Amino acid sequence: MEIKAAVVQEKSGPFVIERLQLSDPNDDEVLVRIAAVGICHTDLAGRDMYLPIPPPPSVFGHEAAGVVERVGARVTKVKPGDHVVLAWDSCGTCSSCRSGRPLSCLNFFLHNFHGSRPDGSPTLHRGEQVIHGSFFYQSSFADVALANERNVIKVREDVPLEILAPLGCGVMTGAGAVMSSLRPGPGSSLAVFGAGNVGMSAVLAAVVCGCTTIIAVDIQPDRLKMARELGATHTINAAETDPVQAILDLTGGGAQFSLECIGNPKVFRQAVDVLPRLGVCGLTGVVPPGTEVTLNMDLIMNARTVMGILGGDVIPELFIPRLIELHHQGRFPFDRMITYYPFDEINRAVEDMQKGRVMKPVLRM
Numbered sequence: 001m002e003i004k005a006a007v008v009q010e011k012s013g014p015f016v017i018e019r020l021q022l023s024d025p026n027d028d029e030v031l032v033r034i035a036a037v038g039i040c041h042t043d044l045a046g047r048d049m050y051l052p053i054p055p056p057p058s059v060f061g062h063e064a065a066g067v068v069e070r071v072g073a074r075v076t077k078v079k080p081g082d083h084v085v086l087a088w089d090s091c092g093t094c095s096s097c098r099s100g101r102p103l104s105c106l107n108f109f110l111h112n113f114h115g116s117r118p119d120g121s122p123t124l125h126r127g128e129q130v131i132h133g134s135f136f137y138q139s140s141f142a143d144v145a146l147a148n149e150r151n152v153i154k155v156r157e158d159v160p161l162e163i164l165a166p167l168g169c170g171v172m173t174g175a176g177a178v179m180s181s182l183r184p185g186p187g188s189s190l191a192v193f194g195a196g197n198v199g200m201s202a203v204l205a206a207v208v209c210g211c212t213t214i215i216a217v218d219i220q221p222d223r224l225k226m227a228r229e230l231g232a233t234h235t236i237n238a239a240e241t242d243p244v245q246a247i248l249d250l251t252g253g254g255a256q257f258s259l260e261c262i263g264n265p266k267v268f269r270q271a272v273d274v275l276p277r278l279g280v281c282g283l284t285g286v287v288p289p290g291t292e293v294t295l296n297m298d299l300i301m302n303a304r305t306v307m308g309i310l311g312g313d314v315i316p317e318l319f320i321p322r323l324i325e326l327h328h329q330g331r332f333p334f335d336r337m338i339t340y341y342p343f344d345e346i347n348r349a350v351e352d353m354q355k356g357r358v359m360k361p362v363l364r365m
């Protein structure tokens, strides 16, 4: 079928909206009419070729919500008309998937960054030319996308789809890192480094978990203000104050949990240095491959834990409906982070995100 998609023609080039041809769904695939899609830094990492993906022309986009239009012959999970959120894909058969941790799938690259289906067959064409697609098995910077039954999540229909778009990556990552990986108990302390989309989702999750000391660290005053509005009990502007000393002081010896949401070796070091004994530091920030960090080995040996967390380490199919339920009850207002743009203004949305003017741009189809 013919679709409208935002194509990147060359490395770091602009998004150009074009007509492309999308393949029919295979037996295990789902055709989704996209209502809205969030823009994530990973889309830009793909555009700039920081990911191990094939070269452009490509269609990115991996934070979509929409309505099922058609399903393959063997699909039983959803039917046409169902509302769905799209998340990361996984193989379902490796040891990570089989142990209930699909976001750490051992075949992640094949299922998300292959530029085609895992079997190598392309899904997008411009005439005779193959366009790389299947980004996170969706390539949802488009009005229609082809997903797999595995990465489609059926959601309740009384919540506007445009709100739900960012749940499948950024919000899932920040909230999952707290609620699924770190699991702070009621009354505990958590320091979040980086109050962007992921960090802010972590702050919201810390409130849900009952943390009584929630510290947000950033260098942008407007983000710190929003963090306070969303439940941070303390904020630290790291451009003005040494965050390590400030956190040690205000927690009386260290934050039991910390989370790095920026992808910066210096900040990662700070997030480890604020831990007391038995403290746990989670790492969600993405860095270029090969980036090294210097840590105090003696400190870690003294009963600190450092944990790398992919996508919040959740089962999206279980976790995303829970977040929607919390949102519905007014306990997880993640939509406060969203700024909407028409699909045609994707380049303006990207620029606003890169300049820090908006936290989570969402394109409306």
Ligand SMILES: [Zn+2]
Pocket: 090, 091, 092, 093, 094, 095, 096, 097, 098, 102, 104, 105, 106, 107, 108
């Ligand atoms: Zn797997």
Ligand SMILES: [Zn+2]
Pocket: 040, 041, 042, 043, 062, 169, 170
């Ligand atoms: Zn993402």
